[in-house]
Amino acid sequence: MDIAALRSANPDHWMRSTAIRALTLDAVHAANSGHSGMPMGMADVATVLFDKHMKFDAKAPDWPDRDRFILSAGHGSMLLYSLLYLTGYEDMTLEQVKNFRQWGAITAGHPEYGHAKGIETTTGPLGQGISNAVGFAMAEEILRARYGRKLVDHYTYCIAGDGCLMEGVSQEAIGIAGRHRLGKLIVFWDNNNITIDGTVELSDSTNQVARFKAAGWHVIEIDGHDPEAIDAAITKAKATKKPSMIACKTHIALGHAAQDTSKGHGALTDEAQMATAKAAYGWTTGPFEVPGEIKSWWEGVGTRGASERAAWEARLSEASAQRQAEFARIFARDVPKKLSARIKALKKQISEEAPKVATRKSSEMVLEVINPIMSETVGGSADLTGSNNTKSGDMTAFDVDNRKGRYVYWGIREHGMAAAMNGMALHGGIRPYGGTFMCFTDYARPAMRLAALMKIPTVFVMTHDSIGLGEDGPTHQPVEHLAISRATPNTYVFRPCDTVETAEAWELALTSKETPSVLSLTRQGVPTLRTEHKMKNLTAQGAYVLAEAEGKRQAILLATGSEVSVAMAARDILQAKGIGTRVVSMPCWELFEQQDEAYRKRVLPGGSAVRVGVEAAVRQGWDRWLCGERGREARAGFVGMDSFGASAPAGTLYEKFGITAEAVAEKVQSLL
Amino acid sequence: MDIAALRSANPDHWMRSTAIRALTLDAVHAANSGHSGMPMGMADVATVLFDKHMKFDAKAPDWPDRDRFILSAGHGSMLLYSLLYLTGYEDMTLEQVKNFRQWGAITAGHPEYGHAKGIETTTGPLGQGISNAVGFAMAEEILRARYGRKLVDHYTYCIAGDGCLMEGVSQEAIGIAGRHRLGKLIVFWDNNNITIDGTVELSDSTNQVARFKAAGWHVIEIDGHDPEAIDAAITKAKATKKPSMIACKTHIALGHAAQDTSKGHGALTDEAQMATAKAAYGWTTGPFEVPGEIKSWWEGVGTRGASERAAWEARLSEASAQRQAEFARIFARDVPKKLSARIKALKKQISEEAPKVATRKSSEMVLEVINPIMSETVGGSADLTGSNNTKSGDMTAFDVDNRKGRYVYWGIREHGMAAAMNGMALHGGIRPYGGTFMCFTDYARPAMRLAALMKIPTVFVMTHDSIGLGEDGPTHQPVEHLAISRATPNTYVFRPCDTVETAEAWELALTSKETPSVLSLTRQGVPTLRTEHKMKNLTAQGAYVLAEAEGKRQAILLATGSEVSVAMAARDILQAKGIGTRVVSMPCWELFEQQDEAYRKRVLPGGSAVRVGVEAAVRQGWDRWLCGERGREARAGFVGMDSFGASAPAGTLYEKFGITAEAVAEKVQSLL
Secondary structure: OOHHHHHHHOHHHHHHHHHHHHHHHHHHHHHOOOOOHHHHHHHHHHHHHHHHHOOOOOOOOOOOOOOEEEEOOHHHHHHHHHHHHHHOOOOOOHHHHHOOOOOOOOOOOOOOOOOOOOOOOOOOOOOHHHHHHHHHHHHHHHHHHHHOOOOOOOOEEEEEOHHHHHOHHHHHHHHHHHHOOOOOEEEEEEEOOEEOOEEHHHOOOOOHHHHHHHOOOEEEEEEOOOHHHHHHHHHHHHOOOOOEEEEEEOOOOOOOOOOOOHHHHOOOOOHHHHHHHHHHHOOOOOOOOOOHHHHHHHHHHHHOOHHHHHHHHHHHHHOOHHHHHHHHHHHOOOOOOHHHHHHHHHHHHHHHHOOOEEHHHHHHHHHHHHHHHOOOEEEEEOOOHHHHOOOOOOOOEOEOOEOOOOEEEOOOOHHHHHHHHHHHHHHOOOEEEEEEEHHHHHHHHHHHHHHHHHOOOOEEEEEOOOHHHOOOOOOOOOOOHHHHHHHOOOOEEEOOOOHHHHHHHHHHHHHOOOOOEEEEOOOOEEOOOOOOOOOOOHHHHOOEEEEOOOOOEEEEEEEOOHHHHHHHHHHHHHHHOOOEEEEEEOOOHHHHHHOOHHHHHHHOOOOOOEEEEEOOOOOOOOHHHHOOHHHOOOOEEEEOOOOOOOOOOHHHHHHHOOOOHHHHHHHHHHHO | OOHHHHHHHOHHHHHHHHHHHHHHHHHHHHHOOOOOHHHHHHHHHHHHHHHHHOOOOOOOOOOOOOOEEEEOOHHHHHHHHHHHHHHOOOOOOHHHHHOOOOOOOOOOOOOOOOOOOOOOOOOOOOOHHHHHHHHHHHHHHHHHHHHOOOOOOOOEEEEEOHHHHHOHHHHHHHHHHHHOOOOOEEEEEEEOOEEOOEEHHHOOOOOHHHHHHHOOOEEEEEEOOOHHHHHHHHHHHHOOOOOEEEEEEOOOOOOOOOOOOHHHHOOOOOHHHHHHHHHHHOOOOOOOOOOHHHHHHHHHHHHOOHHHHHHHHHHHHHOOHHHHHHHHHHHOOOOOOHHHHHHHHHHHHHHHHOOOEEHHHHHHHHHHHHOOOOOOEEEEEOOOHHHHOOOOOOOOEOEOOEOOOOEEEOOOOHHHHHHHHHHHHHHOOOEEEEEEEHHHHHHHHHHHHHHHHHOOOOEEEEEOOOHHHOOOOOOOOOOOHHHHHHHOOOOEEEOOOOHHHHHHHHHHHHHOOOOOEEEEOOOOEEOOOOOOOOOOOHHHHOOEEEEOOOOOEEEEEEEOOHHHHHHHHHHHHHHHOOOEEEEEEOOOHHHHHHOOHHHHHHHOOOOOOEEEEEOOOOOOOOHHHHOOHHHOOOOEEEEOOOOOOOOOOHHHHHHHOOOOHHHHHHHHHHHO
């Protein structure tokens, strides 16, 4: 690449974009690790985007109607940090940039949501950002339809690399975006032809332009170092009613000795090479020093949107008080005040009627209460709507001609659904939930983990949560998936035993502001066990005594979900034999852990009572509760699964795998 | 659809293909569950394929050079069971078909590998079969290059539905197949325009033909009910040097009242509608009755390949004895006899030299020993070759012009890699292993689970297995992934502490015939702890006493991987204070569980010694070992992670998260 020609063609642009390159080189050098090449290659695109198109105000980074910028190729984090520093985001100080990748700095190796304003999502696991971006764009469409262009009218921009496009989730994402004609979504493909292992040809020969067109996208191909071409492409993309992919031919590590090589992807820390590159750039200031006029120019970019933001605030203030309050409420992730009363009323009704229903159906009953009073919920399913029971009667399908639709038919795309839901939650103003079979947690895992890491309250409705799924067999029967979700930090795993607990779980999932929830729900019918109405949300304590022992307490049965009724039946057997048996329902381990020790000891006291856990899943994790904390003496057993399931009717499977009241009672007796 | 016209156009073909339709209707009716529509829609394609193209011998189903038929749309399992029954596979009796989806039957809801001959892979989780198929086709290419066309020369056929194509993993798979020009891979797309939630348009508008072409595939579009068109398309596809996708326009639930509807996807059990459909078909026999002449014709199809198979066996017998032995050995999944001695020699050398290296590097050292003597290994990485250390010096890249290459640059496609590796293992003759970062276990999960369920010994090389990864931060640092893999039935999770244990783990992974392995390896250097050479593979016991207490045993430290050296350093501190401390290395929990109770009690005896687990991961699962079985008294603690990690140098992270020798020693002292 002829750097001199680039410099002379657009000298001002060159120095402005090179501020990103220089900061990147300096930060990676200081950290002695990181990824230099991508920010150096995409600096031109980012500079033109921020200068001429991005609607934002660095002094008001939470402005709801800002354009969103998503760095899907998260390893290029110095591109984002440079932009935030240069444009004057207050928390992104030069000190933070200098502490790139160090303990306590907001400038983590990959952009971490919550570390700094302007980081719209956590990226690094490839393909996630572009899939989040689809959710951002859907959220914008839905809110624009509801609140009008005066309050909601912005673009979602995303930079994706070859890695993002090779990950399968990107295909799910672009399929969703193409189907729904998300015209305000604009993706820049950093077409630098380099991966870690070598050139892209080593592993891929996909025609990305044709691939995106096949998915219904508008595609523009440009030289990613030509500012005029970049500007023209963005202008054209903004005017197009399809999602746009701008294929930017770029040079990774532009102007460095490692340009156009896989070495250029990584940390370029050689001082002599850095000096040579900076000399070629015409960049003469010292490390981390941006010349005053360039910094000023960038700060001007950062404040360019201030008047637009002020005008937006004026428009908001003209809206009705109710509308303003609602807008503020949904962006604050507050639930409507009446939610609590409605949930209580449902609980009371259910306790009286005591239906026997599958908890996936219970969930639908709860959604019929929630959705009409929470305009911000957006539901959906990965092609299992009738099985996941995720669509309440008031919901219509989100579609090109029905942007107010709050139900998304995601197709057979669990991963894309989960990642797009994360994007909706991150955008704000939306409470996304979506369903699939619990077993297919596996497909959605990378996005579910990121919800937990980002501290966003996405709700994953996972039905058919055990061998109770029946004939579809072991490929569809989760046995390890409760353990998987419970092993993940900052995740509430709710496994309600009946409709009352399901209502309580939903209330907790919706009032959670920083923790995603997994609702583990049955396919098969279960009886109502909470037949005595309590105003209090007992699930909020994580575990509680559902049935006390009669007579001397000799056994404590701990169970979740569909196995709580198994435990209750076992209790009947045991009590008939004079064995005093307590049943503890444990719908949410994580919340139980958060209770004080006194409460936990009241529920699971020491002493000589034997403890038996009952759950149609693997034992892993149960010893925590069976053995007690710090290994307190207890005789303990577990009735559950120690293998994959099988294909047969659900009742047969429970019998054959020995998860029955009789087996539980026998286990207790063998321990006494 | 005009059934009468179809019947009259090709009366013989019609009745033959309708045998599949009738058996499907009857089996689903008997089970009162299942998926009728797909087999009814794809019966014509399957009939022509098996009649005119599939190279197989129903009486010799394990013939290594047979064509492979993979039903990626696994819910249509009755298509496969019908074909196996009709063509005369011995284990697929009519009784089994009648027991569709019942306990103990080999006719599970979805095809389960190992249940019956002719089921080449377990499918049901969508997108897996087509991705396995890519691995099958790669295995064929590699073995053909090595053994010649006389011994290896077959096709891989696959039926995929819209669900398979919407799953992201399918994009990874078709990208790999297109890049490597897998011309003997032929995929039929069951283009019926129906998903569970409705028509495909509800969720997708992708131009699949254009999409496959963009990935470098040859595409043919046909009427999937026209036998001549089907035959011609297959003939053309076989002659093409690219992978072929045959887009078959079909009618789901052909000829049934539910034809072309999402209802037709599911169980069609209405007896009147079944009768009407059968009448229209001209199918007059009773349930499960196939007219004699039709069954005979199908059995003729099943034996058509017998002479070809005999000719192949004659060719094999002409090969050198050594070649025959090797061919038999690799298909039997036996390791070469000399492997054991070579591993022992490496262990001895390492024990003497005692290098400090990362276990990912140790793994490479082991591969340098293994790969030159095991021609069946095929390695690879999802674009992290230099980081995963998966490429030994003797390996060259598998490529269009180097089919003997045994190293695959998979690109950024963890999921596609894992599923294709499963396909290679299923094909036989190949021992696949592949690497990525441990954290991206998440992306590969669905395929890793299937390896365990299918009982195939795929090896997953997962490096950078803790916060020891350092600056890349929490998105790249596993904390829950050991728990995830350990929660999965039939999976060996090896976390070796040094090069000696790494060699032992590799030996166990390669001698395993029915269990996949996860190798959890460090980024950071660790000291050699096994400095005293033992011939015996101590890792085979799962856990063992690495260092005995001096004096009275007051504490037992249990640790894995990089934390074993932390435990050893803690032991030094404790012993210096007169606290007798045993260190137990636990490289594989699953193997430890398989030891007899006497051995387990020798390693983890009862008594008053406190137990502290040390692992840079979440505690889930550890209580099993800390509390002892059945809650035996023990005072126990854990030093590890209870949150996600952070971005900083590895040493800093260990300090900040408190995983240090000092912290372990303090924990012990606090418990005493």
